[in-house]
Amino acid sequence: MALFSWEKIIDPPQTGRTEKPRLTGLTMVIDKGLPIGQTRDWLALTASYVDLVKLTFGTSALYPKPVLAAKIQLLREQGIGVFPGGTLLEAAVLQGKAIPFLDHGRELGFDFLEVSDGSIAMSPAVRRGLIQEAKKRGFRVLTEVGKKKPGTGLSPREMRAQLALDLEEGADFVIIEGRESGKGAGIYDESGEIDPDGLENLLASAPWDRIIWEAPLKKQQLLFIKRFGPNVNLGNIPPGEVLALEALRLGLRGDTLLPE
Amino acid sequence: MALFSWEKIIDPPQTGRTEKPRLTGLTMVIDKGLPIGQTRDWLALTASYVDLVKLTFGTSALYPKPVLAAKIQLLREQGIGVFPGGTLLEAAVLQGKAIPFLDHGRELGFDFLEVSDGSIAMSPAVRRGLIQEAKKRGFRVLTEVGKKKPGTGLSPREMRAQLALDLEEGADFVIIEGRESGKGAGIYDESGEIDPDGLENLLASAPWDRIIWEAPLKKQQLLFIKRFGPNVNLGNIPPGEVLALEALRLGLRGDTLLPE
């Protein structure tokens, strides 16, 4: 990858970074309501570094319809996948509206779908059914593993089993829960630290290139980049942090300039 | 309230949310200097969910005049009340310029006014006078209760007395101080936690629908929504958090999807 504005002068200190359309090294952005003009403006600067955008929580339901349509179109024109937060599908499941939700989601222009059970209980049969119905409608599917509430987490072994099952049933990627804050959820403790033993346990024989780590905090991004290299898949990146993350991947930030 | 982009598919898990123009369930945004184009863009997405905007601290004094005029007009066209931070009126009081301040504020287009004593001492007579002079000039009045410096706080009983007095003297709403950070001020300790006994004491016979709680942190918003329901009045919400808060009110976020 050449450095646009300094090409032929310097090279990225970390080599081998993938380019769009990426199979690994995905950056998934968490979007809590970036307005339409700012989205357009932001893409002119960052589009090469963004692979997926999540309209997080149920925020997509709060957009005036024309604004949502315009936003989805803008993102997809840049080769960026876009999906509503998993909580919205969980709400639809609770209301017995999962199938209409999938149909309507497709009509709205979403091309990815997240299947999660972060806040509700969901049987394996329902989870499998959602993955399959979504695939049938042309969605690429992200499942999420992990609970939002502290103390309700799965063990690394249970997470690994769920992860393997989801991939077998057709999920394209599996997201590891980290919430927007990166604290007190999924694999993170209340200060956003991760238990290294738990991590290694989770990883035993897991296909790391099919995992997207929710890692909103720099220290988390750094940990995964050091463990897996510049092409680890990272999620819940705030829009304003996309260039900072890309600099971290490429060794253009103090923390990764030099080899360890 | 219908969910714009998913209407007829799913309903808000939490029902009874008010719509604009709202008498309760107000969202008051803290604005530290959102530029004019971004304000316009942001309103196209969020106007239904914003009731009040505070140009916080003395920032309104730093705007080039045409930018300030355009911004106030934009907000008011969307049915949003707008006011300068209470500190600016406190500065005017210190300089013996309270009356010219009120007159000029009205000329600038502000339709709300905040009367506070967060940083200065103010006699009950001056406070009453400011409320009355502001009302005379057509302002709707917000008073604020609580001190900005830790350790100078009022007891819940004193806050309750001040609150009752302000309403009696004509205030439309009373703001409970939380600062921009939500930490170490008013009713919050250094980590942004609130003392539940202190809160219940403050609330004894207080009209909760006339209180606006400054609650910049999600855990604070969640606490008040759980205590009072989706239509509690919340303030000091950062502009980028408006959809996230609305999702929280409506049960479209993990924390409020299910009943407790």
Place this chain on the structure above:
Amino acid sequence: MALFSWEKIIDPPQTGRTEKPRLTGLTMVIDKGLPIGQTRDWLALTASYVDLVKLTFGTSALYPKPVLAAKIQLLREQGIGVFPGGTLLEAAVLQGKAIPFLDHGRELGFDFLEVSDGSIAMSPAVRRGLIQEAKKRGFRVLTEVGKKKPGTGLSPREMRAQLALDLEEGADFVIIEGRESGKGAGIYDESGEIDPDGLENLLASAPWDRIIWEAPLKKQQLLFIKRFGPNVNLGNIPPGEVLALEALRLGLRGDTLLPE
């Protein structure tokens, strides 16, 4: 300095604030990737209060070339100096490309340059050479003192010696390292606190008006304003905090409204 929108009504509670072009009282903004339209919009509100913009880390290398050119031009038209983060020059030094970097940086339109050794080791001769080569090419030079990694810091005495040497060798200003976070780097501990004895030691006979303090956190800005007055040079200010900082300098925020 008159308060644009309230002039003739109230005066800034803190007097003597400098105006552009400033020799002291500089505000240096840290820019992690503000898009071009938002930059233009932001400048219409804040240009009077911004003196320097750092395109931090190696982010400038990630801009599409026309976007970078447009951004640099926009900033310089407003009398704002602009420079790439020091880490990018450190990468060039590692690759033996320092001189082409300086030449290309000038062609891109940068008018300031930061010479740092936050992440690499650099001999005094190389540091001096970089300052001199940059000056020859018409750059104004900022050097940075301090290490990015905790526990690798210089003593106040060593910092003071480096600072004096840099100024003697032609640096226009010396930046004291604080990182983007303001925590666990340079003069700050893990909670962003500063050791007052260390600070006073560092300051002994140092020319405070040639120092730019990286102070991203409000408590840090407040400490320096109280120690040096409204015209202290402060850096690593997020774009959205520029008006809040200016309010703090002028006494238009609770913390500085009254004298101590």
